[in-house]
Amino acid sequence: MSTASPVSRKPLRLGVLISGRGSNMIAIANSIREGRLPGVEIAVVISNTGSACGLAVCQELGLPTAVLVSKGRPRAEHDADVVACLRRHNVDLVVLAGYMRLLSPEFIAAYPNRIVNIHPSLLPSFPGLEAQQQAFDYGVKIAGCTVHFVDEHLDHGPIILQRAIPVQETDDAHSLATRILTEEHIAYTEALARVASGDYEIRGRRYVRRDTPAAP
Numbered sequence: 001m002s003t004a005s006p007v008s009r010k011p012l013r014l015g016v017l018i019s020g021r022g023s024n025m026i027a028i029a030n031s032i033r034e035g036r037l038p039g040v041e042i043a044v045v046i047s048n049t050g051s052a053c054g055l056a057v058c059q060e061l062g063l064p065t066a067v068l069v070s071k072g073r074p075r076a077e078h079d080a081d082v083v084a085c086l087r088r089h090n091v092d093l094v095v096l097a098g099y100m101r102l103l104s105p106e107f108i109a110a111y112p113n114r115i116v117n118i119h120p121s122l123l124p125s126f127p128g129l130e131a132q133q134q135a136f137d138y139g140v141k142i143a144g145c146t147v148h149f150v151d152e153h154l155d156h157g158p159i160i161l162q163r164a165i166p167v168q169e170t171d172d173a174h175s176l177a178t179r180i181l182t183e184e185h186i187a188y189t190e191a192l193a194r195v196a197s198g199d200y201e202i203r204g205r206r207y208v209r210r211d212t213p214a215a216p
């Protein structure tokens with residue numbers, strides 16, 4: 001009987017981009033530390049503002065950080081600096097985690113289908129800012145979050161996964177956002193595990209697991 005030798009893969013190196021609180025970044029870091037994302041590591045956390053609260057937590061977690069201030073700079077120039085920083089850290093996958101900036105076409109082209117984002121609504125409903133408030137005001141009964149690849153349109157690329165929750169009669173926009181955030185933290189880890197497995201392809205705008213047969 002022959003035994004297959006274990007396949008040793010290079011770790012998937014994440015470049016996590018934040019602008020604020022960084023709770024998704026922290027959830028990812030915890031998942032890595034607790035063994036839920038084998039073969040994944042955070043190469044660098046980049047913030048576009050020095051005041052992002054998430055930066056302080058990075059220090060505690062021992063994560064390398066870079067602050068590249070975007071305010072007052074042309075988008076293309078700032079993005080070129082971010083891409084250079086990601087390259088210096090040998091980043092394989094760019095993870096937007098509350099990064100409050102649109103990416104330039106050059107940035108997206110530098111990492112084709114290698115940039116992921118989390119959005120606090122069930123896309124394609126409620127793209128853009130204040131998604132939870134939009135969903136609440138619209139009166140939806142099911143809300144949730146979406147992890148997707150990033151393309152040149154806002155909150156638009158192929159969807160990797162979504163998690164849904166019912167909107168309660170007692171909810172307000174704040175309580176809804178809090179419950180969606182809990183789902184976000186689970187969703188990002190699951191989505192990164194899927195991407196890290198490499199066991200998928202993108203058909204049109206559909207993310208499809210490799211063992212899924214193509215339609216006849």
Ligand code: GRF
Pocket residue numbers: 018019020021022023024025097098099118119120181184
């Ligand atoms: C999250 O709701 C995320 O979906 C959205 O921005 C928020 C960032 O939160 N893109 P955090 O900084 O990860 O806590």
